[in-house]
Amino acid sequence: MTLQITARLHRGDFHLTLNDTLPTEGITALFGRSGCGKTTLLRLIAGLEPTRKAEIRFHDQVWQAGRWRLPVSRRRLGLVFQEPSLLPHLSVEANLLYGYRRTPAGQRRLHPEAVRSLLELDTLLSQPVHTLSGGQRQRIALGRALLTSPQLLLLDEPLSALDATAKREIMPFLSGLASRTGVPVLLVTHSAREVEQLADQVAFMENGRIDRVEPLREALARPDSPLFSDEGPASVLVGRLEETGPGQWQFITEPGGDRQAVRFEVSGRSSHQTSLHRLRILASDVSLALTRPEGISIRNLLPVRIERIEDSDEYRSTVTCRIEDGQVLLSRITRQSVRELELKTGQTAVALVKSAALME
Amino acid sequence: MPELSPQDWQAITVTLKLCALTTIILLVLATPLAWWLAHKRSTGRTLVQALVALPLVLPPTVLGFYLLLALGPRGPVGQSLEAVGLTHLAFSFEGILVASVVYSLPFAVQPLMESFRALGARPVEVAASLGAGRLDRLFTVILPLCRGGFIVAATLTFAHTLGEFGVILMLGGSIPGETQVLSVLIYDYTEAMEYAAAHRLSLGLLVFSFVVLVAVYSLNRRFDVVKP
Secondary structure, three states, X not given: OEEEEEEXXXXXXXXXXEEEEEEOOOEEEEEOOOOOOHHHHHHHHHOOOOOOOEEEEEOOEEEEEOOEEOOHHHOOEEEEOOOOOOOOOOOHHHHHHHOHHHOOHHHOOOOHHHHHXXXXXXXXXXXXXXXXXXXXXXXXXXXXHHOOOOOEEEEEOOOOOOOHHHHHHHHHHHHOHHHHHOOOEEEEEXXXXXXHHHOOEEEEEEOOEEEEEEEHXXXXXXXXXXXXXXXXXXXXXXXXXXXEEOOEEEEEEOOOOOOOOOEEEEEOOOOOOOOOEEEEEEHHHEEEEOOOOOOOOOOEEEEEEEEEEEEOOOOEEEEEEEEOOOOEEEEEEEHHHHHHHOOOOOOEEEEEEOOOXXXX | OOOOOHHHHHHHHHHHHHHHHHHHHHHHHHXXXXXXXXXXXXXXXXXXXXXXXXHHXXXXXXXXXXXXXXXXXXXXXXXXXXXXXXXXXXXXXXXXXXXXXXXXXXXXXXXXXXXXHHHOOHHHHHHHHOOOOXXXXXXXHHHHHOHHHHHHHHHHHHHHHHOOOHHHHXXXXXOOOOOOOHXXXXXXXXXXXXHHHHHXXXXXXXXXXXXXXXXXXXXXXXXXXXXX
């Protein structure tokens, strides 16, 4: 189940050179700085970027072979652009059903009722398009794309034109999208946050090339990952939430294999109890101690095993720790601390997690 | 108002037929051409754009002269037609129809191109990704969103064909019922010093053209190109 792309494309000074295979399961993020060619690659896959030098295969279908291109309308893909592109002359409902009506009955797997409830669109249907907010329009655009029962959903920075509130509003819909609809997603983004929150795999792009494609866990286990260039290293743990008291929640990690789950105390609240959540912990919020300290305000103290110690700059080191359930937790401490505590690879320690943010 | 003669009526029929057919043919031809000019960045684009605009600057006699050479019995088009058992196109209605299509081409292409540019490629890309084929996109996205552009293109083409004179005289002459359009008939009346008859038709044409333009522009203001 893959998407194979070989392409050479020139636009002025910009060159896109690809010979890659992208996974088509869950959400794959195409991550890179603006101008690295992410959007061009997405348009190439969609069939919107005219070039003769490309071979594109999706599973067993040929989408492009040199000059020959399968028309966009027959690739059966969903496309959501950066700005919500609703057709201005149609009502919300007509927009939503535009693609559904053009999908042969035998190929329809997602139906209006299901998509309406999944994206909570019912209240929007009767409103005129121009009265909707950016986030609401983007939800309609997403629903419209889903209603074609696409084989692949291409999202081109669908959140970047939205303000913070609208982002928060649409994020929960995106995070469960691939698993709930069974449609694989290719998400173009320049935001490390979005990758950490949504992606299962990441393809790193730079200067018109794909550097590497790896599972998010592996990408986050590298302290020098491009994801960390803005906010510094961070760990993302996957788990579920359990209410332990009023306003008190416990985050319970999903252990791999027969390992033991790790529990975190988190405050605040969440509306979605059932699905999997992601907990983001900045490496600079994690301190290390040799023994379990007493009389301390920090609530989350986790036994860890140190796997690697790397100097990140002149003063600081990034320590890669493995918590009991097998997930990676990064800690950023000063090089002086590493020396004084005599931290070594293979050693056990206690990680003090000062703050952990639930990603929603 | 004095009565119109049978010859006047004949010229009116030929003229309206010519204008209507030219408009229909040009809308069909100009739509893909204007889309290509508005959205494709190709090396041939400037060349095509210049070719399309040529009738705007060329004296109609020059255009008519070359069309006469090409479509006439000795021309490449005329000869090929005769080779397959048809007749050449000089001094025929079909001939002046071809001439009108060429002559009014920029008046159909320019407004369409402007309105396609204003629309942008996005709505069409959206429709394509939602499974709409070429014609489907034309009728469900481009046509309703660029209605203003189409109205202006159709009107200008119709009106410009109505005012055609030089090309028709060169290529079609003045054969009643075949190539004698209003503008040519007015010329003939004037030549023969029949000023009353010429005045009758001229005034009619003037009022008609003005009313059509006013009607269409006021209509078009309501149907302005919708900006997404």
